Amino acid sequence: MAAADTEKLAKLQSAVAALNQISQNEKSGFINLVSRYLSGEAQHVEWSKIQTPTDEIVVPYDTLASVPEDSSETKKLLDKLVVLKLNGGLGTTMGCTGPKSVIEVRNGLTFLDLIVVQIESLNTKYGCNVPLLLMNSFNTHDDTLKIVEKYSNSKIEIHTFNQSQFPRLVVDEFLPLPSKGNAGKDGWYPPGHGDVFPALVNSGKLDTLLSQGKEYVFVANSDNLGAVVDLKILHHLIQNKNEYCMEVTPKTLADVKGGTLISYEGKVQLLEIAQVPDEHVNEFKSIEKFKIFNTNNLWVNLNAIKRLVQADALKMEIIPNPKEVDGIKVLQLETAAGAAIKFFDHSIGINVPRSRFLPVKATSDLLLVQSDLYSVSDGYVTRNTARKNPANPSIELGPEFKKVGSFLSRFKSIPSIIELDSLKVSGDVYFGSSVVLKGKVVIAAKSGVKLEIPNGAVLENKEVNGPEDI
Template sequence: MEKLEHLKSAVAALSEVSENEKNGFINLVSRYLSGEAQHIEWTKIQTPTDEVVVPYDTLSPSPDDPAETKKLLDKLVVLKLNGGLGTTMGCTGPKSVIEVRNGLTFLDLIVIQIENLNSKYGCNVPLVLMNSFNTHDDTLKIVDKYSNSNIEIHTFNQSQYPRLVVEDFAPLPSKGQHGKDGWYPPGHGDVFPSLMNSGKLDAFLSQGKEYVFVANSDNLGAIVDLKILNHLVQNKNEYCMEVTPKTLADVKGGTLISYEGKVQLSDLINTLPFSSVIQLLEIAQVPDEHVNEFKSIEKFKIFNTNNLWVNLNAIKRLVEADALKMEIIPNPKEVNGIKVLQLETAAGAAIRFFDHAIGINVPRSRFLPVKATSDLLLVQSDLYTLVDGFVIRNKDRANPTNPSIELGPEFKKVGNFLSRFKSIPSIIELDSLKVTGDVWFGAGIVLKGKVSIAAKPGVKLEIPDGAVIENKEINGPEDI
């Protein structure tokens, strides 16, 4: 453990971070070095029953009475994970300020949704943004524009941890890397201690808040759901993970399992009403010989949407007891030629530490993330409409699944993507679209069935205004 002692003294000397962050970081590293990774015994995995993963359509309806609804909503805080930058889509600021539809950003839509709830029921649902040191300054400037809205908007920062140099396990900042490159945010599992350390948790508890709804800021389907909140309050569930049926696009997503066997957990587990423990199984924990089985839609039919509902008192109890020992996800990176390691945790993995934790198998409409410009094409198209800040799927689409869309690297950045479409094509009857090369789309185009458009190398291919393309492969103007 000599490594750890050297690291402790090096971290103690870092002036950029708080004592809480230093302690949290050392704690994470010592767990990692002790090799406490939990090995899953494949034979002990079971499919969760409907008591543990509750079908959404079996939930009782939410209260009819507006006064009861107000009472319910006044127990709620909405927290969006806002630490990510839009770098994969060629943007420099927080991802939540990318324009999604009708000139409105992710954050605009979130604010409109909560404003409508607060106006309709006269309740006070606050919005909390968990930023990272990467998004904090920009977010504060952006949030300013909502100062006249009827929502309390709070922000806090998740922890800032030093990247570890693989070679000698020293913190990168102590080697002179004092810029942002020396640091990393340790994954969204950090939401629980950071909410507490920021003082926000105690403030919300003192206002009578009971539950926090946590979701990724880029998931347009993650809207407040009264049926879910009502179910949790009635059944005293401390934690709920929304899961949804897997499609071939989600085979790598984490899934919920019931796990028999000796799980080394806190004693809290003994109070659980189930004989097995519900937990999140991520692809990284799956033994190599079972990866194909994990990806199969037959055996593991659901995956984690990262929409989580968690009891605030339970968060306080578990953080104070230092009981949230989520699986550590090692994330190797390279910074200026130096190999470094980031140790991260995921909020979904905390499910096994809470009492009466459940999953709810929700409709696919609650999972609409925008991770790439291909997703942006979906939500900007006629497949969706915008009502009161909610992105709602067009009923004219017969197929319950969305078309699969693959756009080439020319479309990867948002700016390039937008410039290549005079208007977004109609895709209500589209099954799949694949675009490669230097392709430009005119206005009023309709795509149906299976469409593949591939420009020849070095040739600009323009799809003319008003073109209707159905079940076609296009390699040049002559094919249109």
């Protein structure tokens, strides 16, 4: 590290030491991250060394052995498991104030309700005890505690813990924003889901789980409705002593920016678009060379997490995230949980069916899961077999539909889309009840005109600009 950087770090260290809002663990975690950032240890990948992983490293899902039918064997398997949902995100992009996991998905049930019902039905069916852990951020912590109270009588143990709270860095002076007088929430940030491993250990949750005989944690985003417990995967990992498994799935044109798994210098690792040299970005995005992408459904051995966190061995690539707060340029340094794959022993990927990746990032995704394309039973969201096309319809909704509230107000009921290929909606459009959409449909209201699609309308391969086109 250059002398000037060493001086910067020393100054930062004394400023951070004076922040009384965060723990000693958080202070040292933050300084550790910043010093790694300053020493420029960014791992550039040598393009020529990248190899496509074999089926031993990225195992095809359909080659996994089936699980013994015996329910006492299944109970034994499940008693080793913990489910952890990443619950630090706010639903701000979809116009919601609290945690994203409390957005209603179907029949008045939220993401969190569905997750609880799924795990309850497993615990009831097999007489096992799979606990649910929620990793919150300081943004979602208070709200989540209130929300989980409603599950106090359910057959499921729910634990919550917080990921770290780090100070945003003022770029010009390289000092923490809170010590510059911004002590509110804007002065801080949660450092990405790579923090799940140290946060599990620092919160004391990991030791509690190990003392209960738990061995594996299944980590997934709370908004991925496809991320449900899979016995075949769990069985495979225990049989083969894999410490880490990343679920990947075949890439479509919608996923070209997603990270992918590669073999590199004899190890499996995650390759993110940010690590790709400019001249190879198009190659990275091609579906031919890199056929799979990371779903962020991860299965990790708890003892291995403890070993690696204690040895300070999880040095995941740092993701610099520049932001602006009240006109001040700040920097957030973050890490991603998927990048930890290369530090664990016998790490693998499993190439899972697309049904295990059903995230709701925008209202266009909400339209899919609320439609007749999916049904819900025991908390599981399943795709309608009447849909013959394996791909989902592509849906583009204009800004009028961006927020959940306004999205819901524009549909008397969600249209039938079993035979829809693509839908593009723009302008001030409202849908009546029992509308059916098929093929390619474009609905573009003229500027300043309210366009209502009448109850029971069937639109097939149509472009609609006004009532006369229906």
